[in-house]
Amino acid sequence: MTATLSQPVTGVSHSALVLNATYEPLCVVPVRRAAVLLLSDKAETVTIGDGFLRSARHTIPVPSVVRLNRYVKVARRRNVSLTRRAVFARDGWRCVYCEGPAETIDHVMPRSRGGAHIWENVVASCARCNHKKNDRTLTELGWRLKVPPAAPKNPLWCVLGHRTPDPRWAVWLTAA
Structure with a gap:
């Protein structure tokens, strides 16, 4: 499927949050990847975003949050990448x-x-x-740091990285 955004919205993320079958946040993917998960019946839409994705055969609402239909066991990274x-x-x-x-x-x-x-x-x-x-x-x-630098400890850093979360993801990220 070659999909295009029918209504590009400025200021809105074109990413989707992926939840495990247990509603645990796993990662953030581009909207097109989320659409492939939906069209291959590997996931279902939990929260709809803005606009539609259109192809020759399909029109689907842009997903903001998708949930995998099958549980995926994920080995968690212990360290957040230093970028x-x-x-x-x-x-x-x-x-x-x-x-x-x-x-x-x-x-x-x-x-x-x-x-x-x-x-x-x-x-x-x-x-x-x-x-x-x-x-x-x-x-x-003679300078001092107000707060000594440290690696991020919040487990959401492994899910979001440096991204600013979409406000529609808040209910799923606070539960993590």
């Missing part, structure tokens, strides 16, 4: 030093001084603070 976008999301898209808009990531203990590229050593930073800090430690500058 630039995930660091920005964890730090609220703000510079941890001056609270301005974040543009870069910074290693609290510079890598040139043995700092590792791990959650506990990476923070979001504005370009000005990152340039000012350069290759120095916070102690050398």
Whole structure:
């Protein structure tokens, strides 16, 4: 099926939340992947989104939440992947030093001084603070972090990653 969105809606996510047969959140997939699950009878629509998907033979409402018809046992990842976008999301898209808009990531203990590229050593930073800090430690500058950086602990990070959840998913994500 080659599907197209008949009514593209600006500001609305074109992703769908996938629930296990037990209504446990599993992952987020593109709307087209959710449509394939629906059309192959592997899932059912739980919550409808905005618009319709149309093909030569089918017209279905855009799914926002789908539930798999069969239970899928999933091995949970213990660690959340460290990506630039995930660091920005964890730090609220703000510079941890001056609270301005974040543009870069910074290693609290510079890598040139043995700092590792791990959650506990990476923070979001504005370009000005990152340039000012350069290759120095916070102690050398007299700076302090309000909150020490850490890996995200919320299990929803494994489902959503750095995505901002669609408000229609709230009932399923709060139960997780």
